[in-house]
Amino acid sequence: MSGSDGPVLYDLRLRIAADYPSTVKEARHILRMRPRRRANQEVLGETLRLTPAPDEMRGVADFFGNACDHVAILKQHEMLDADLVARVRVAPTAFDPAGAPSLAETAEAARTSRETGATAPVHFRGASRLLRPSPAIMDFGRDFAAAPNVAEAALAMTKAIHAGFTYASGETGIDTPVETVLRTRRGVCQDFAHLMIAALRGLGLPAAYVSGFLRTEPPPGRPRLAGADAMHAWVAVWLGPSLGWREFDPTNGVAANVDHLVVAIGRDYADVAPMGGVVTTSGGQMARHEVDMVPVEDAEALADKPAGAVNELVRQTR
Known part of the structure; x- marks a missing residue:
């Protein structure tokens, strides 16, 4: 079984937003939004930004090796917006x-x-x-x-x-x-x-x-x-x-x-839920997410750029 003849370079954007019916006094979340690093998948650059800005944020890997961000927001807020942009190279896999x-x-x-x-x-x-x-x-x-x-x-x-x-x-x-x-x-x-x-x-x-x-x-x-x-x-x-x-x-x-x-x-x-955790509020919440994953047309020109340069390019996509 085989797919593409060569690797594909992608620009990825994932935005998850939650609107709360009343003010949230405190929230703690576990986010699983970052692309996984593995043999056929190279993460060249990524930026995750939260609104409101978290009071605490710590990146860890869970038992299964997934990238997780543990986030605490200790100030009052009415919404949460998590916005990830990344550049990832995916190589083909094949087996008989x-x-x-x-x-x-x-x-x-x-x-x-x-x-x-x-x-x-x-x-x-x-x-x-x-x-x-x-x-x-x-x-x-x-x-x-x-x-x-x-x-x-x-x-x-x-x-x-x-x-x-x-x-x-x-x-x-x-x-x-x-x-x-x-x-x-x-x-x-x-x-x-x-x-x-x-x-x-x-x-x-x-x-x-x-x-x-x-x-x-x-x-x-x-x-x-x-x-x-x-x-x-x-x-x-x-x-x-x-x-x-x-x-x-x-x-x-x-x-x-x-x-x-x-x-x-x-x-x-x-x-693997992309967003979980505990929110102190009343009533339900409205959540939505947007995804955009498109191939980078000039993949060959970017293939040899260092990660720092790619990170700067990722920041420019915002």
Whole structure:
């Protein structure tokens, strides 16, 4: 499986804003907005600015290696605006699905693995805060158990969800059970990712939730991908010790590649929510976010620039 022939340089902007119905006296947040640094994804520059300015802000990595900003706002405020701009180079990934082990071999390797690190399969095999395989979900997963190997099974499930489910914004929420999504065949990327993860885990296969962004404008001749105007979600599947983790996008029926930019990885959405925390106020709140991820046309000219120069360029995009 392969995508682009070479790396793609992106300018990314993510803005998350929350409007409160009454004055907030104090707030503490955990933000997961920064692009993840990993082998095929190089963060050349990034700036995260908050309004109002926080009284405390500390950057840490969580257990799964996601970049987190712990923020405290101790002054009264009526809104919060978090604005991230970044420049990221994403390199293509490719692998031969014919070299993947069988489902049974993969499930056994995951079951007997003694790894305990952030990417160990043990963390992604069972129930998590938002997901618990049920008989209906396990029945759905068994439809793919006859695939020749685990990679073909994951790709077949990816394509089946894309072909058999309707992308319908506004009909589901974070608490919508995957059984409801399976029954109605309607939802958004978050729902389809959760469904695929639960079905794979029902087969004994480790699967993780991936949060990130999609290329806003597709290359010439290719269709626009669903979910490109918001934060996107897809699935990482453990394909055994040799191939490791590979990513699949059930919303669009494809293996993830250079069109996909990763922010955070976890067991389900609860591990990767872009904004969480505690706010002292009354009533609900209105939240919105804006995403823009576009290729940089002069990528070759910028490829050798030092990070400091790129950081200055990122600041100029504001």
